[in-house]
Amino acid sequence: MEFSINASDGATIITVQAARIDAAVAIRFKDLMQNATDGLDGRIILDLTQVDFIDSSGLGAIVASMKQLQPGQKLELASLNTNVDKVFRLTRMDTVFPIHNDIRTAVSSHAG
Amino acid sequence: MKAMTGSGTLHLTFPSSPLSVRRALQTVVTDLQGFDLEERGTVELVLAEALNNVAEHAYGAExxxxxxxxxxxxxxxxxxxxxxEGRPMPDGVAPMGDPAPLPEALEAMPEGGFGWFLIRDLSRDVCYSRQGDVNELTFRMRIGGTEAGL
Known part of the structure; x- marks a missing residue:
């Protein structure tokens, strides 16, 4: 699993370059997020375009990443595939994270 | 391993490591090509939760x-x-997996405990039993154009 990180219009976009956020990579995901978000300020948009599967361990790792944010940082999600979106809805985590249909609308959104 | 297409059954045996679980899931999902993407995703999710529980709790990382x-x-x-052949479920029963109420405070947000909720929510007839040194979990998933209400 790797991330690519881009700054765009006052937000930082972290693109997960992996098809799965599951039990096998949950700890690595959390570590990568800690490194990637360290020192950032403002909106952080997690781009899940490439992710087609997430399990409860992966979901837990995203929740943990939100909890380890520093003051002034805000985590949002974008571009959830059908099966990923379903896990967020079933667990009601879609009420905890701002979720955007795609990166373009996420970046232009000033709801944050 | 027997392909499910034709015979109607699939049998896999694999070690309790996260990567072996991942490969087993891929084998099952590949075998379900006839189902639609969302149905396959649901099967993969429930199986992942059940198998990860075995790897992480019945056996444990060590x-x-x-x-x-x-x-x-x-x-x-x-x-x-x-x-x-790992440890039995605590108290000999499978967890109910009730959804936790969402707390107001960020620090109290749950990072785990969703697994059994997802299994119970997406499958039917969940049954756990301990037979000698063996844990057995059975469940049914109502997919594949089966009639509503079955």
């Missing part, structure tokens, strides 16, 4: 063992049976 998975396609859906 104590690897074998997991056996059977899948049978029947008229009322897909029937799954998972067996392992």
């Amino acid at each position: 104590d690897r063992g074998w997991i056996s998975l059977d899948c049978t396609k029947e008229r009322d859906g897909l029937h799954f049976r998972i067996r392992d």
Whole structure:
């Protein structure tokens, strides 16, 4: 699993370059997020375009990443595939994270 | 391993490591090509939760063992049976998996405990039993164009 990180219009976009956020990579995901978000300020948009599967361990790792944010940082999600979106809805985590249909609308959104 | 197409059953045995679980899931999902993407995703999710529980709790990271998975396609859906020789479920029963109420405080947000909720929510007829040194979990998933209400 790797991330690519881009700054765009006052937000930082972290693109997960992996098809799965599951039990096998949950700890690595959390570590990568800690490194990637360290020192950032403002909106952080997690781009899940490439992710087609997430399990409860992966979901837990995203929740943990939100909890380890520093003051002034805000985590949002974008571009959830059908099966990923379903896990967020079933667990009601879609009420905890701002979720955007795609990166373009996420970046232009000033709801944050 | 027997392909499910034709015979209607699939049997896999694999070690309780996260990567072996991942490969087993891919084998099952590949075998379900006839189902639509969302149905396959649901099967993969429920199986992932059940198998990860075995790897992480019945065996644990320090104590690897074998997991056996059977899948049978029947008229009322897909029937799954998972067996392992790890520790029994606490109190001998499978967790109810009630959804936790969402707390107001960020620090109290749950990072785990969603697994059994997802299994219970997305499958039917969940049954856990301990037979000698073996855990057996069976459940059914109502997919594949099966009639509503079955």
